Structures are given as C-alpha cells and as structure tokens.
Amino acid sequence: MNRASSADAAWKEYLDGIKRIRDMIFGHPYAADAQDRPGAHYLFHQVQAIAFNRVIAPNTAYPRFYLHGQLEPMTYSMGGGSADIQYRQSFVDGAGSYRIWGRRGSACLSLIQVMDGYWGERRESIGVRAWSLDVLGIAPGDHFELIACARERRDRWLQLDESIPNSCIFFREIFGNWESEQPSEIHIAPLAPNRDRPVNVSEADMAVRLKTAVAFMEEFIGRYSQSMIEDVVSRAGYNVMVTDETSWPGANAASGYFFLAYKLELNETLIITLDWEPVPYWGTQVTDVWHQTCEPIYHQSSLNSFQTVRDDDGLYRLVLSIRDPGAANWLDLVGHSKGFLELRVVPGREVVMPRTEKVALVDIRSALPVSTRYLTPEERNAELTKRRNGALRRWRY
Structure with missing residues (x-):
C-alpha cells in the first residue's frame, strides 16, 4: 500500500470510529430525552477535542504540563471532573530522564503520580504510582525538584517504566478554600534534550494515534459516561x-x-x-x-x-x-x-x-x-x- 492510500485508510478508519462514537451516544435512551439531548451533542464534540488534546497532540520529545485540555470542568466536563481539583498532565517516554521543578502552592492536597500508559491504549491494566508532596517532604511555599526516570535514585525519584513509550505524569491539586489557596508552579524538561527530534509526527505514527484516539473515545464513552x-x-x-x-x-x-x-x-x-x-x-x-x-x-x-x-x-x-x-x-x-x-x-x-x-x-x-x-x-x-x-x-x- 502506498503512502497516500495508507493515510487514506487510516483516515477512513478514524471516520468509521467517529460514527461508532456518535451511535454510542445518540443511540442511548438518554439522548431521546429533551432535557438530556443537548448534553449528548456537547459530549460528542468535546470527546473529539479531548482525544486530540491528549492522544494526538502530545509529543514526548518536548514535554510540558498541560493545564486546560482535559478535566477543566468549565469546558471539558466529560468524566465528571471535580471543580475542586486542578489537573495537569505531561506525557513522557519511560526510557527518558526528566527534571521536574517548581514551587508548591497552598492547595490543601498536592499529589503527583505516574501512569504507565494512557486511556485508549488497550492495555489489560495501567500501572499507577502516586506520591503526596507532603510525603516527599515538600511543604507549601517550598521550591522543589524531582527526577523522573527508570533507574532508581535515592532522593525524590518518580519511577518510570522504560518499556512504556507514552507515560503520563499526572499532577493533582485539591482546593478546599477557593478564595485563599493558590496553585503550584510546576515545570518539566528532559535531562538530555534532543532538539533535533521532529515536532510533527510521521504519517505512520499519526495512523497509530488516530486508532488510539478512537479507542480513547470508545473507552470513555463506554466506561465513564x-x-x-x-x-x-x-x-x-x-x-x-x-x-x-x-x-x-x-x-x-x-x-x-x-x-x-x-x-x-x-x-x-x-x-x-x-x-x-x-x-x-x-x-x-x-x-x-x-x-x-x-x-x-x-x-x-x-x-x-x-x-x-x-x-x-x-x-x-x-x-x-x-x-x-x-x-x-x-x-x-x-x-x-x-x-x-x-x-x-x-x-x-x-x-x-x-x-x-x-x-x-x-x-x-x-x-x-x-x-x-x-x-x-x-x-x-x-x-x-x-x-x-x-x-x-x-x-x-
């Protein structure tokens, strides 16, 4: 199959998947209810936007903590994200090493975790390792530095799995007092940056991402809606x-x-x-x-x-x-x-x-x-x- 026909096939498969997603939503009895049908329309369109933000767009060569692309409860309401919680996510290669640094804010709870993969990847299970900033000895107002890598380190180490090319580092802050508590500052960068890595993914990789995006949408609509x-x-x-x-x-x-x-x-x-x-x-x-x-x-x-x-x-x-x-x-x-x-x-x-x-x-x-x-x-x-x-x-x- 030549390059054009391969890309066309991936696109057709993606469109077929989008139709299945729409049928899952609008084929449900809730969509026949006049009160709930507008929510069905919103869900159908936002799930596509989130799939782009979290499956198609991320590039592990150039990581950053995303703030607004999923679980921002005013726009991306899918999944019932709590209005008390601010979620930030960064996607990294488990074989890489990364410096995470910043300054802790005053949220009542600050938690960081590593997910070995992401929704839609069709894994039997996704390993999760979590740490509280309190347990890591990082108090409100403290500047901090963490290292995320597969090789064990003695201090403030976030363990990655080197066999997982698309790990997610998930930073959650829970806010009790909305008026006074302030979010943390947090950043991430590779310890050995390679700026020669492509910014845009190849057509072959895009075909994989389109397939994974459909699986992501099917999983969320099927399990969490x-x-x-x-x-x-x-x-x-x-x-x-x-x-x-x-x-x-x-x-x-x-x-x-x-x-x-x-x-x-x-x-x-x-x-x-x-x-x-x-x-x-x-x-x-x-x-x-x-x-x-x-x-x-x-x-x-x-x-x-x-x-x-x-x-x-x-x-x-x-x-x-x-x-x-x-x-x-x-x-x-x-x-x-x-x-x-x-x-x-x-x-x-x-x-x-x-x-x-x-x-x-x-x-x-x-x-x-x-x-x-x-x-x-x-x-x-x-x-x-x-x-x-x-x-x-x-x-x-």
Missing part, C-alpha cells in the same frame, strides 16, 4: 448512596468514593447526611446523566469540607435540588432532574455510608435542624460571586 449512572441505578436505584465498585485507571489510590444517581422533581429535595469525623478533605460534584460536570463556576454544583457549614450536632447535611431551598449547603442541579453525584474523601479510609432522605421542597426547613444556616438571595449572590472569582483565578481566566 452514561454507564456510571446506569451502574448505580442497577445496584441501588435512585437517590441512594453506594460505594464505588469500579476500577478507574489513573484514579487517586488515596481517595475513597461514594456514588449516587439522583432523580428529583422541581418540588423535591434530597438531604444527604454525612456522620463523619474531620478528614483532610471531602468533596462532592454533581454531573448530568452523561457524567459531565454540571456548570460549577456560576452555580454551586459542588461543595467540600471547607465550604460546608457543619450543623450543631456535628453532622454535615447537604441539600440536593433544582430550586434554591435557601440552605447554605445547597447543591445546585443546574436544571437537571436526573444525573449523578460523586463524593470523594481523602484519605479513603473507612467512613460511614452517607444517609439520604427525599423531602418536599416546602418541608425542607422542618426536616433540617434549627441550627441550619440559610442565605438570603443577596447573600447567595455574594457567595456565588466569591466562588466564581476564586475558581477563575485558579484556572488563570
């Missing part, structure tokens, strides 16, 4: 919290997860009660049925342990609803009557299963403790303004 809510509904029905029984390549091993499929009418609320002792961090995120993060900057579609008002009896109570119930701990469904809620706790040690209770909106004040804090419309607007400004500053918008 509408199937998330379907799994919970099959196990427990709606409005009941369950533990995570999935295996997420790339997930933070230090975290524990609870999931809930919500289904509420305009005049209904769901009270979620957490009977937990203090932990370094817990946070919730609301998504639609496609597991796309509900708009989190202009709406309070997430809450964490720093933002939530604890009741006088020591319990946390969150109120999930479409309409504002007035409670400070409101989780805004952003107009969705059905979708998914993810609750992350760090560390993921044993904690009591959260309780849920569906209550009519008109009865919410009698169902909550008298100590519950309520906000006036003016106070709500002020809180949302602070939320918006803190999040946009963190993402450099």
